[in-house]
Amino acid sequence: MDILDILLSASFWAAAIRIASPLIFATLGELICERAGVLNLGIEGIMVAGAFAGWMAVYSGTGLWTGVMVAMVVGMAFGLIHSVLTVPFGLSQHVVGLGVTLLATSSTYYAYRLALPEVTSPPKITAFQPFEIPILSDIPLLGPALFAQTPMTYLAFVLVGLVSIVLYRTPLGLALRAAGENPSAVAAQGLSVTGIRMGAVIVGSGFMAMGGAFLTMSAFDSFFFEMVNGRGWICIALVVFGAWKPGKALLGAVLFAAFDALQIRVQQTPLGADIPYQIFLMTPYVLSILALIVMSRRAEVPGALMVPFNKGER
Amino acid sequence: MTTPKSRTIATLSRRQFMASTAAVALVAGASTLATPLRAAEPIKTAGIYTVPVEQQWVSRIHKAAMTAQERGDVDYVYSENVSNTDYARVMREYAEQGYKLIIGEAFAVEQEAREVAAEYPDIAFLLGSSFKPDDALPNFAVFDNYIQDASYLSGIIAGSMTKSGNIGMVGGFPIPEVNRLMHAFMAGAHEMNPDIKFQVSFIGSWFDPPKAKETAFAMIENGADVLYAERFGVSDAAAEKGILAIGNVIDTQADYPDTVVASAIWHFEPTLDKAIAEVNAGTFKAADYGVYSFMSEGGSSLAPLGTFEDKVPEAAMTLVNERSAAIKAGTFTVEINDEEPKSS
16 A cells, blocks of 8 residues: 555545544643633643543443543543632642643542452443444545544534634633633623633533543543553644644644554555654654644734733732 | 570570570571571562553563462562652662562663662562673562463464464564564464565554554554454454454453454463572572573463364464474474564
8 A cells, every 4th residue: 555545545534533533622622721821731631530530430330421421520620620720829830730630640540449459451341333424424535534433523523613613603702712812801891810711721621531531432442541642742732733723723633643544554555664663653743843833833822821810910 | 497496495594595595596687687588488579560450461470479479478569550760769668668579670770670679689679671680680680571482372373364364463662572472473473374464563652552453453454354462452453343363461352252363371470489489598699580481381371262262273273282382392492583573
């Protein structure tokens, strides 16, 4: 198979969408936080917590969608911790974020050991299965790639649309964006910057946890401690790549995933025999950095990102 | 040694008794320093692992240690999920608490682990390592899962089961313990059909089942109909696409009864038992315990075929039995090749 054949195969694009799905959830979550002016570096840990919580809920007997909800609630709880420290207390968002990541990963592990003290391998659940959307999945190339995915992938795409609408077409979205650009203006309107920012961080963290849950409930059917494996950090970059816009961020996630799906396949072409595998593994990251450089030049950073707001302060 | 002495004590005067007790205490004290604990007393053993004890490789060590504990040979405690940056500290903590045998893995902390071992010459360290023992550091012995014998046999079965002549192999990192098993597996498969092609990929992570699964999917698309499951996630891809898989280190057939044909299993028991015996005898020294993972030592085996009994071609099973006997008898040696395997 040469590269052109790979790029024209439906299975390649199906893989790209699969790989992109958890990134879409988490990128959206981070985007919401940052649009409100809060950088959430708790993302990696919150994904781990979500991956565990959703899977554990299903393993304990709840339905799959209830599991997704549980993951979201756990993510929101960590979001609450993050937002209390960064918004009303105005602490360093870097330090708090990394702290939340460490707290979430280690408490997840603690909970895992409490729940499953003696297991030989992590138990499996019946995960979401691919669901072919009638008619649409028959479209050549596009059909199998986009419309034969698991329900959570569809949810991710729906959420992108939903977040776009809320951000750009509702008063709430306007207030949220203003909280990230010019919080004093929001306060002048009689709205609570603290409330909006905290809400954004909590909801955003819920989305991140759903991204983690995708890994254990859709991409795979079991929880492994290190399985999030840096995906959260990628999402931070994807938000910048997407210039803080949901549509572009979605594009970035799919692009990154496509690079990843491509490198896996190119490793098996004659090219793979000559080039060390590490080069292939790093290509998605290298290409993302390059794309980031190009894209971020025109990106508009939310004006009040990482600037704490104290009511009445001049 | 103490029994005759205590008899004589009864006949001695008080002063003599005091003196002799002191002497005995001195002798006893000196002897505990010189010779290790008696066999009857379990050895205080600590396991330090960088991953949870569910991980394939570590689970085998943990299992053997638990078995030894049930037998009363060791008092076993462990720390799991210790990050490499923290590894030396945990080693020191156990050393300070008086543990006599410390087992674990030094792959990512080779130098630091050796430095700690040098500080505690009375404690036996038996750590998984890609390097060799050093006589200058007599209390630091190394082991690894040298299960190439079993991998080779599982390769023979894989070679007989592939119809497309295309086998996919997904690994974590190309480190010696991974490479040598892959090579042995490939050699086994080539015994059945020298034209078999292999797809080899490394995912750059030990724990990313979704990524391992994606990589396996790509190999299946590219024609593989048997997968070598070095990582979690590969067997799942095989089961989902209805093709076969070969397990590695642990037997996973119970989870995938319709697709996992055979598994090459590692038994850590001979390695640990040897270390226990050496510590008890006071003869623990720098050595490579790798050989105790060989099939001839009972350190590895091919898992029972289970659901695939009678489904593997006769010719393959004949060769498996023949080679298995030859390996145990020492008349056939599976080559140990630590080079990074490449796709063919």
